[in-house]
Amino acid sequence: MTGTTDDLLLGGRVRLRQPVRGFRAGLDAVLLAAFVPARPGQRVLEAGCGSGAAFLCLAARVPRLAVVAVEREPAMVALARVNAAANGVAATIEDGDVADVALARRLGPVDHALANPPYWPGGTAPPGAIRRAATHEGSAGLDAWARFLVAALKDGGTAALVLPAARFDAGVAALRQAGCGATTLLPLAPRVGQPAKRVLLRARRGGRGPATVLPPLALHDADGRFTPAAESVLRDAAAI
Template identity: 70%
Template sequence: MLGGRVLLRQPRRGLRAGLDAVLLAAGVPARPGQRVLEAGCGSGAAFLCLAARVPDIGILAVERDPALAALARENAAANGLAARVEVITADVRDLALARRLPPCDHAFANPPYWPGGTAPPEAIRRAATHEEAGLADWARFLAAPLARRGSLSLILPAARLDAALAALAAGGCGATRLVPFWPRAGLPARRVLLQARREGRGPSRIDPGLVLHDAEGFTAEAQSVLRDAAALPG
């Protein structure tokens, strides 16, 4: 991933890490020396991409599946990050655990997003796409150890925008920033990044966003994010 900056081993079956993990990591406004929290880290794709862009961050990750949590630890070690990454096997519905976590400057997740419908037959893929914990559970867990004015970032289908805004408010986060991702210029956005601040009181805003594809493939702006580890514009 990121043009070879990140090495990632994944399960042979199930959902594979892709654009969402890279785009999510590119939107987290972390700085060197800060601590970040990822919930539902899977095999570690998003936090590894963030670490490739921002040096010297401390990473706390939570994953419910013990096998995926172990794989995330292995991937951290393979990328030279074992000393800076802690992966905890836990469920985001454990709010008591969230309140015991050390303070974090930023928190982020690519949570399961569909509340119903036909779920995939494979358990690992189903867990990645269909809700057991609701979006409000994810937001409350991520917000619990978050420092005042720290950022909370979620990447989701645009169809879940209303539910995600309500979830962020339930987690005590405001001053929301919306970053749309358009598959091509002129088409509706299918994915969005939502980012809010703990105890944020400012107005919400919509950023310019990112067009992913043109007639030649990925746009130059998308290439800078997906291959060159650039941060999202805005």
């Protein structure tokens, strides 16, 4: 396929073909996958899977997962299917939209659901339709993404999101409104002692326990290298 690069994630455990231009997977997908508490043999759903980076990283860490994924951009659906096959991951990848809650119910029930959704409700969008759709909300805001994830979940299953820190409150509210509670928040700081720029959110369908804020995970030391904690996740496929 033209216009793509072949990249490696998790220290080479995952091979990923993705577009040269447009939305390219980065640290967010790897960290999101590490935050999903999946166990061998469970069923997981990713909404807006792009080229498949997050579900591939999750499957590389947890054996025998049954993966279902949804993506609305046909070119990315094709890439995700190629990547799943290249990595030996049994994945059903649907061409669909998160506005279609009936699709989520048909694909479920799943034990865990995850997404790296478009997060900005306004502002200047980047060029390119695919990248713009990956970062800026269109007709489907965070509420729609949360409803889609939760509609596919078993009772007691978890929904996980990665978001800018400035949107954590909107993410918590969206998950709560969709029927998830007992939220866990993990701040992701660029360096030790700096404010978080990203957060990971996880909540449980039907959960009623108190919310939990975990200690921040700093990604880089002062010299720019990954911290040992980040290295274990990004290179060694450790769970968070």
